Amino acid sequence: MTWLFVVLSVSTLVGGLGVVQTRNVVHASLFLLMSLVSVAGIYLVLFTEFLALVQVLIYGGAIIIVLVFAIMLTRTSEYPRITDNRQWPLAAIAALALGAVLAASFWANPHTYSAAQSPAFSELANSLFTRWAIPFEVASLVLLVALIGAIIIARTGNGGEGSP
Amino acid sequence: MTPLVYFQLLSAALFVIGLYGVLARRSAVLVVMSIELMLNAVNVNLIAAASHLEGTGSFVNFDGQIIAIFVITIAAAELGLAIAMILRIHRNRGTVDLDEMNLMKW
Numbered sequence: 001m002t003w004l005f006v007v008l009s010v011s012t013l014v015g016g017l018g019v020v021q022t023r024n025v026v027h028a029s030l031f032l033l034m035s036l037v038s039v040a041g042i043y044l045v046l047f048t049e050f051l052a053l054v055q056v057l058i059y060g061g062a063i064i065i066v067l068v069f070a071i072m073l074t075r076t077s078e079y080p081r082i083t084d085n086r087q088w089p090l091a092a093i094a095a096l097a098l099g100a101v102l103a104a105s106f107w108a109n110p111h112t113y114s115a116a117q118s119p120a121f122s123e124l125a126n127s128l129f130t131r132w133a134i135p136f137e138v139a140s141l142v143l144l145v146a147l148i149g150a151i152i153i154a155r156t157g158n159g160g161e162g163s164p
Numbered sequence: 165m166t167p168l169v170y171f172q173l174l175s176a177a178l179f180v181i182g183l184y185g186v187l188a189r190r191s192a193v194l195v196v197m198s199i200e201l202m203l204n205a206v207n208v209n210l211i212a213a214a215s216h217l218e219g220t221g222s223f224v225n226f227d228g229q230i231i232a233i234f235v236i237t238i239a240a241a242e243l244g245l246a247i248a249m250i251l252r253i254h255r256n257r258g259t260v261d262l263d264e265m266n267l268m269k270w
């Protein structure tokens with residue numbers, strides 16, 4: 001186990017725990033940023049440079065910005081008050097039970113492969129636009145529908161005619 | 165080289181943290197953040213498996229990376245819709261507290 005993996009894992013998990021533990025929503029988004037960038041580092045440990053690039057661009061850039069905008073637009077005085085609900089011990093028990101099952105199943109079936117070589121960008125792009133061309137197009141359609149749906153849901157309903 | 169099982173354990177830990185956040189948080193924005201954590205955990209698992217395992221049959225050894233790209237796409241679409249719904253609910257009801265969203269509960 002390389003030290004880089006250990007450092008990045010600790011950083012990822014600390015960021016995740018910060019997201020679910022802090023009382024400040026803006027701090028939670030910054031912890032999430034730390035966790036997501038550390039995951040990009042994990043991708044680099046796995047020699048998947050393209051995914052690391054995509055992770056930093058989309059998660060570290062776009063998604064964190066959108067979340068911070070959502071926090072800003074819904075800023076109310078209730079954020080420090082609403083943190084955890086009353087069922088949090090049950091939630092912790094459920095999460096720990098699932099974690100125990102997952103860890104046990106991963107330990108019980110250890111894979112001994114150790115290939116970890118990255119395909120070239122050209123191979124990845126070739127596969128994405130040949131074997132995976134139809135899922136790629138469907139993904140673009142899903143993005144378009146989600147975009148239109150988000151606009152329709154979020155706009156103020158007192159505009160011109162045809163408003164819901 | 166780090167064995168695959170450590171990446172899988174990291175993925176499981178991150179998923180469990182996200183699950184706890186989804187179940188225990190009351191603010192809608194924090195629940196969305198926890199969902200992003202869970203999606204990232206799945207991506208770590210996919211990419212670790214894709215770069216450690218040789219392709220067998222009709223699968224080649226970077227199909228996992230492409231599926232991870234699709235997961236990121238769906239995560240972006242889901243986040244946009246979730247934020248739009250949160251803004252709408254905040255405008256209509258003046259709160260983002262999930263415990264107070266009980267219109268469809270009986």
